[in-house]
Amino acid sequence: MDLFNKRVILVTGKGGVGRTTIAASLAIAGVRAGKRVLLTEIGDPDGDYSPLARIFDRDNFDVDAEEVGHGVEACVLYSRRGHELFLRTVLPVRTLIRAAMRSKALSRFLDSAPSFNEMGVFYHLLTLLREERSDGAPRHELIIIDMPATGHTLALTSLPESLLQIIPVGPVASELRAGQDFLNNPKTGAALIVTLPEPLPVTECLELIDGLRETNMPVGGVLVNKVMQDHFTPEERAALMPVAQSNPVFGRSRFLRLLDNNKALQRLRSNTRVPISLVPEFTSSDDELADNLAESLLTSIG
Amino acid sequence: MKPTLSELLSTRRILVCCGAGGVGKTTTATGLALAAAREGRRVLALTIDPSKRLAETLGVERNLKAPVSLPEERLRQAGIEPPGSLETWMLDPQLIASGVVRRLAPSPESAERLMNNRIYKGVSGMVAGMQEYTAMQALYDFVQEDRYDLVILDTPPSRNALDFLDGPRRLSRFFDGRIFQLFVPSEEQGFVQRAASSLISRVLSAVFGEETFGDLQEFFNAFATIFTQLTRNASQMGEFLADPEGVAFLLVTSPSPAALTDAFFFRKKTEEMNLPFRAFILNRSQAYDLDRVYPTADLLGPAPSPAALSGLAKLQELADLEVAQVKRDQKLLRQLGEKAGDQAMAMALPNLTGGANDIASLLKIANVLVSS
Numbered sequence: 248m249d250l251f252n253k254r255v256i257l258v259t260g261k262g263g264v265g266r267t268t269i270a271a272s273l274a275i276a277g278v279r280a281g282k283r284v285l286l287t288e289i290g291d292p293d294g295d296y297s298p299l300a301r302i303f304d305r306d307n308f309d310v311d312a313e314e315v316g317h318g319v320e321a322c323v324l325y326s327r328r329g330h331e332l333f334l335r336t337v338l339p340v341r342t343l344i345r346a347a348m349r350s351k352a353l354s355r356f357l358d359s360a361p362s363f364n365e366m367g368v369f370y371h372l373l374t375l376l377r378e379e380r381s382d383g384a385p386r387h388e389l390i391i392i393d394m395p396a397t398g399h400t401l402a403l404t405s406l407p408e409s410l411l412q413i414i415p416v417g418p419v420a421s422e423l424r425a426g427q428d429f430l431n432n433p434k435t436g437a438a439l440i441v442t443l444p445e446p447l448p449v450t451e452c453l454e455l456i457d458g459l460r461e462t463n464m465p466v467g468g469v470l471v472n473k474v475m476q477d478h479f480t481p482e483e484r485a486a487l488m489p490v491a492q493s494n495p496v497f498g499r500s501r502f503l504r505l506l507d508n509n510k511a512l513q514r515l516r517s518n519t520r521v522p523i524s525l526v527p528e529f530t531s532s533d534d535e536l537a538d539n540l541a542e543s544l545l546t547s548i549g
Numbered sequence: 550m551k552p553t554l555s556e557l558l559s560t561r562r563i564l565v566c567c568g569a570g571g572v573g574k575t576t577t578a579t580g581l582a583l584a585a586a587r588e589g590r591r592v593l594a595l596t597i598d599p600s601k602r603l604a605e606t607l608g609v610e611r612n613l614k615a616p617v618s619l620p621e622e623r624l625r626q627a628g629i630e631p632p633g634s635l636e637t638w639m640l641d642p643q644l645i646a647s648g649v650v651r652r653l654a655p656s657p658e659s660a661e662r663l664m665n666n667r668i669y670k671g672v673s674g675m676v677a678g679m680q681e682y683t684a685m686q687a688l689y690d691f692v693q694e695d696r697y698d699l700v701i702l703d704t705p706p707s708r709n710a711l712d713f714l715d716g717p718r719r720l721s722r723f724f725d726g727r728i729f730q731l732f733v734p735s736e737e738q739g740f741v742q743r744a745a746s747s748l749i750s751r752v753l754s755a756v757f758g759e760e761t762f763g764d765l766q767e768f769f770n771a772f773a774t775i776f777t778q779l780t781r782n783a784s785q786m787g788e789f790l791a792d793p794e795g796v797a798f799l800l801v802t803s804p805s806p807a808a809l810t811d812a813f814f815f816r817k818k819t820e821e822m823n824l825p826f827r828a829f830i831l832n833r834s835q836a837y838d839l840d841r842v843y844p845t846a847d848l849l850g851p852a853p854s855p856a857a858l859s860g861l862a863k864l865q866e867l868a869d870l871e872v873a874q875v876k877r878d879q880k881l882l883r884q885l886g887e888k889a890g891d892q893a894m895a896m897a898l899p900n901l902t903g904g905a906n907d908i909a910s911l912l913k914i915a916n917v918l919v920s921s
Contacts, residue, residue, distance in 0.1 A: 261570060261571050261572025262570025262571025262572065263569075263572060263803060263805075264571065295814050296810060296814065298810075300779045301807075301810070334752065334756070337755045340756055343748075343752070346748055414758070416755075416758050418756060418758065419756055420758075445602055450600075450601070451600075478863050479863055480859075480860075480862060482854065482856035482860075483856045483857070483859055483860030483863065485856070486849075486853075486854055486856045486860050487857065487860040487861070487864055490848050490849060490857075494844075494848055495841045495842070496842055496843065496844040496864075496868065497843050497844065497867075497869075497872055498844055498864045498865065498867035498871055500871065500900075501870065502867055503868040
């Protein structure tokens with residue numbers, strides 16, 4: 248899939264497929280592949296808690312990038328930071344910026360207006376993508392975003408287009424276009440869809456591929472997570488089938504699920520030309536999970 | 550006193566099903582609706598995005614103007630008889646928003662004009678915030694109407710289970726009349742307000758360019774009255790959701806490392822917000838799968854083939870994994886019960902292979918729900 252040579256990867260997929268764990272492992276794998284990786288999610292540094300940050304033993308990521316373990320840097324994409332950064336670029340006078348950020352009415356407006364939040368997030372991301380080291384190389388070579396639920400992912404990837412309809416000209420418009428240049432260019436941007444080898448998740452994955460394409464977001468690949476290892480020979484399967492079907496034994500649901508998994512994978516393969524990688528099901532404890540996954544991702548999609 | 554789910558189903562007017570995406574919230578909400586309708590209540594299930602097969606089973610489609618009943622034959626299959634009824638509606642943000650505008654606008658002509666405003670079109674079509682707001686709006690409207698005994702809300706998916714409550718609040722802050730006034734300067738404003746107005750116009754013209762800022766002003770002007778009304782609705786909604794006699798909040802989770810943390814925060818949040826939290830529902834759990842036996846050679850009958858014997862060893866490996874899962878789920882259910890406190894209960898739903906999209910599986914779920 249050659250994902251580690253992109254600048255930004257949107258890890259997306261329906262809830263429950265293991266998207267967050269994959270995003271974290273992908274970041275660790277990116278570091279092992281020699282990249283300066285920034286792992287992010289849309290959030291609030293003072294929010295309740297973040298399942299992504301939990302993987303790195305903390306409740307939340309900060310709004311400024313910092314190392315969180317395994318050589319990974321992380322931060323939240325925070326709308327308010329985006330607003331502030333943006334106002335700095337468009338307002339001519341410092342005192343005006345300060346007044347603007349202090350104005351309660353204005354901050355309430357920016358916080359609450361529909362899609363202003365997303366716009367702030369979008370601009371924060373753009374700033375991070377543009378950040379450079381003193382030698383001119385990007386500070387963050389690869390930014391990985393653990394995206395929210397499917398509907399919100401499409402809302403975000405379609406944001407530039409829908410906002411450009413409302414605001415076709417002006418400073419916002421030109422920054423939206425600059426962001427599109429990163430995200431919608433298959434050389435720099437990719438969505439990675441995480442799914443499971445089951446009928447419903449596969450259907451939803453195929454729908455998401457279409458949905459992302461409609462918003463001009465390049466789909467870099469599909470990661471099928473928790474693929475069970477099938478060690479049965481056809482003879483063994485045939486011999487066990489009557490036993491499994493007629494007795495409520497332990498092991499039966501997994502045995503029958505193997506068949507469903509194979510069918511679901513076949514359907515996925517025959518309905519899309521997007522590259523597909525399989526990630527085996529790990530039964531390791533939570534602490535080792537991200538580590539094991541990272542090794543597996545390094546070989547399967549590096 | 551911890552009420553059972555079946556007590557909640559027969560006494561409450563609103564059940565709110567919360568939970569992260571992918572835990573099976575819609576299926577659980579539908580199971581609850583079926584169980585209540587079977588007991589003779591007139592039930593409405595408000596849902597956001599059911600799977601295609603579930604939508605087909607329920608007979609519901611996108612963009613419908615009003616709720617639809619479960620098809621006749623499935624009502625019979627599910628054992629729902631008058632006065633009991635089950636209707637479903639898929640929430641459509643744009644449809645609900647335009648309904649509100651029509652109702653609150655001073656005249657049909659002005660409603661049309663407003664809905665043709667460029668900014669309105671953009672804003673009402675965006676998912677974020679609108680889904681949450683319209684879910685609450687629809688809930689509120691239907692409860693006022695008195696056509697249903699029980700409304701079950703399947704909340705929009707979000708990272709934190711109670712985010713949807715924040716959507717309406719954010720939107721109502723946005724539509725706060727005082728903010729509009731800053732956009733639409735008038736002679737009557739005092740010095741402070743004028744200063745704030747002028748700051749906002751300078752900032753926003755710089756941000757959006759003069760032309761779009763003009764559109765924004767027009768938009769705010771046109772919507773000022775309508776959204777003052779909406780703000781009032783939003784604050785009333787907050788009040789009626791806090792009624793412990795009429796409302797119950799349920800958290801649906803699935804067996805995952807995050808389940809306990811989710812549960813902890815849900816209980817804390819509902820307590821802080823004074824919302825009547827009543828149950829954790831652990832979905833897709835194997836906690837009750839106790840009737841299975843370990844696969845041994847005697848299952849294979851006399852003189853098993855070599856393939857059957859070598860296959861059995863592999864089947865036993867799968868069995869070991871499942872036994873471990875049952876133990877984990879039982880422990881999780883116990884821990885959820887401890888976290889639930891003295892007002893709420895914890896229960897588990899089985900893991901139905903292939904999901905529960907047909908009436909037969911939904912009935913199974915309904916049965917487990919009321920027997921808890």
